[in-house]
Amino acid sequence: MLIAQVTDIHLGFEPDSPGEFNRQRLDRVLDELAAMTPRPDLLLATGDLIDRGDRESYDRLREAFAGLPFPVHYALGNHDVRATFSQAFPEIALDGGFLQYVVEAGPLRLIVLDTLEEGRHGGAFCEARAAWLQARLDEAPAVPTLIVQHHPPFEAGIAWMNTDPAEPWVERLAQCLRGRSNVIGLVCGHIHRSITAVWEGTPVATCPSTAPQVALDLRPIDPDVPDERNLIIADPPGYALHWYNGRQLVTHWDTAEDHQVLARYDANLQSMIQHMLSERPGP
Ligand SMILES: [Fe+2]
Numbered sequence: 001m002l003i004a005q006v007t008d009i010h011l012g013f014e015p016d017s018p019g020e021f022n023r024q025r026l027d028r029v030l031d032e033l034a035a036m037t038p039r040p041d042l043l044l045a046t047g048d049l050i051d052r053g054d055r056e057s058y059d060r061l062r063e064a065f066a067g068l069p070f071p072v073h074y075a076l077g078n079h080d081v082r083a084t085f086s087q088a089f090p091e092i093a094l095d096g097g098f099l100q101y102v103v104e105a106g107p108l109r110l111i112v113l114d115t116l117e118e119g120r121h122g123g124a125f126c127e128a129r130a131a132w133l134q135a136r137l138d139e140a141p142a143v144p145t146l147i148v149q150h151h152p153p154f155e156a157g158i159a160w161m162n163t164d165p166a167e168p169w170v171e172r173l174a175q176c177l178r179g180r181s182n183v184i185g186l187v188c189g190h191i192h193r194s195i196t197a198v199w200e201g202t203p204v205a206t207c208p209s210t211a212p213q214v215a216l217d218l219r220p221i222d223p224d225v226p227d228e229r230n231l232i233i234a235d236p237p238g239y240a241l242h243w244y245n246g247r248q249l250v251t252h253w254d255t256a257e258d259h260q261v262l263a264r265y266d267a268n269l270q271s272m273i274q275h276m277l278s279e280r281p282g283p
């Protein structure tokens with residue numbers, strides 16, 4: 001089972017520019033994923049799908065994802081607008097007013113959560129959403145389950161993008177997941193970097209963005225003193241590949257760019273490969 005993930009696409013950052021930088025970056029990633037062997041079984045697009053909540057950008061998003069050789073499942077981020085998303089994707093139903101749903105994906109059950117509170121940058125997860133999640137988890141307590149959402153529930157350490165562990169939504173989500181040994185992980189976005197942490201006993205992987213990345217800077221930040229630190233950097237567009245091997249979820253991150261290859265599997269290196277494989281127990 002191979003699950004691809006893209007996040008933080010931010011289409012429409014350059015208004016009225018269909019060929020904008022963020023679209024070029026997205027297309028590069030989607031081209032790579034579509035051509036990949038083995039092919040991903042599905043693609044998660046985990047929020048900040050567009051930048052300013054406008055219908056035109058959602059239409060362009062739809063066009064960008066059309067024709068992919070695997071299904072796409074969307075989550076919403078803080079830059080998204082539910083009503084406008086729903087107009088552009090009328091076939092995707094809201095549940096209780098939120099974009100939250102279950103995907104039965106072979107051996108895995110995916111639960112996509114909605115952590116958007118319109119007007120707020122950080123995450124949200126209200127009592128209604130918590131009750132919905134508890135009910136979904138109660139339906140299949142033994143099936144390996146992956147939680148999918150935009151906002152990371154852990155403190156990433158990048159001060160201006162942080163989730164504060166004291167935010168009430170974090171504890172509400174934690175309460176839902178405590179004692180659920182079938183929850184094998186949580187995948188998210190929002191920080192525009194590859195980050196992993198174990199939060200409340202659950203492995204969490206944050207996918208790099210297709211849009212420009214956030215600079216790595218772990219210093220505290222003073223809202224009264226702009227200190228010229230780097231905030232956004234044009235590092236290559238990234239994606240995640242989550243491989244479920246029947247035992248655990250293994251997350252790989254990569255960038256869609258022309259990698260500089262230093263060694264290939266040719267006759268010169270065949271004996272090295274043979275030696276490495278011969279050490280393994282085999283079937
Ligand atoms: Fe974002």
Ligand SMILES: [Fe+2]
Pocket residue numbers: 047048077078079150189190191
């Ligand atoms: Fe975000």
